[in-house]
Amino acid sequence: MNHESLWSIFINASLVNNFVLAYFLGICPFLGVSAKLETATRMGGAVTFVMLVSSVCAFGIQALLVAVDAPYLKLISFIAVIASTVQLVEMFIKKFSPALFRALGIFLPLITTNCAILGLALFQTNKGYDFAQCIVYALGAGAGFTLALVLMAGLREKLDLAKVPDVTKGTAMALMLAGLLSVAFMGFGGLGG
């Protein structure tokens, strides 16, 4: 069992070991959805929510798998749960808030293949967090993902107005920006211990 304090878990997951900029998880939506500030914020919210739900589910599954002694089923059951969670969330939002459903659009089903979510489920079991720690870890990771996405979107909106050579347009430019952001986030090293 791990005895990190909840506060240090949150700081660690959101800033020091930011999922996007230090662990390279969820790069695809990070590069794909970060062109506009508004969609970036919404995507961050949706991902945080799915992270929270799947983190709770993963905690239950891990307990179950340990009980029946079948660790080799971990990966398969995690991915199945995440896929069905996303599906469930999609149906839920569609039923109760059609406006939000339309706003999220294609991003919702795409969350299934977001490695940040599977990564979160795997890391929390590797680290042996208890239930409260899992929830805080998921919240921290979601906050970190949203922060990185929003920062990136802000930078890219400004970049649209800048004059850059043709060769660097598109992904190459986005990657260089991400590299600089990652350097900036290294400044948080040592916080939270």
Place this chain on the structure above:
Amino acid sequence: MASSTNSGTDEFIKGLWKENPVFVQVLGMCPTLAVSNTAVNALAMGLATASVLVMSNIAVSSLRTFIPKEVRIATYILVIATFVTVVDYLIQAISLDLYKALGAFISLIVVNCVILGRAEAFASKNTVALSAMDGLGMGLGFAFALFCLGAVREILGAGSLFGIQLFHDSFQDWVVMILPSGGFFTLAGWLLLFNWIKQRKAGKHETTKLALTGEAIR
């Protein structure tokens, strides 16, 4: 998308260069960046992904008439997850050091968009033999790209390649290349190179024209 009349060799070659998953399609970024800090790690990760890709392509292609359309993505993911579990245990058995270095990223091959992408775009529509060739080509293309990144990062960041020191002691390591940000910078550099080559190829005619008009103005 290549038509099914293409021969196996064509499918193999296209993954290596023309439709290289990392440099051209920019897919599967997460493992590409995360484990490419040394050449050995990058190569191991690339080969692990390639083997999963070949096996899942074969499985999906041979099951393609049985899988109902509505649940195909879920089925593909379960097929992939099975093979990833196999590879995960295999690496653990072969080399524990490597397993520790790659960490959770072996499991994360499941959500590598390259694999699901090939299953959906190619293996679900083509014969088993063609899908296997496609998987092999794409997989080796992926491994090649990972190796390019890993080699550059290791040479600049640690002054070595495959653990062998290349430079004199006076070489100052570029620590930033080993750190996460180095991954972004190196990939950006490779993409720039690819874009530049592509532009030169495509725009050779136009550039000469531009150069001529430039001369005339001067």
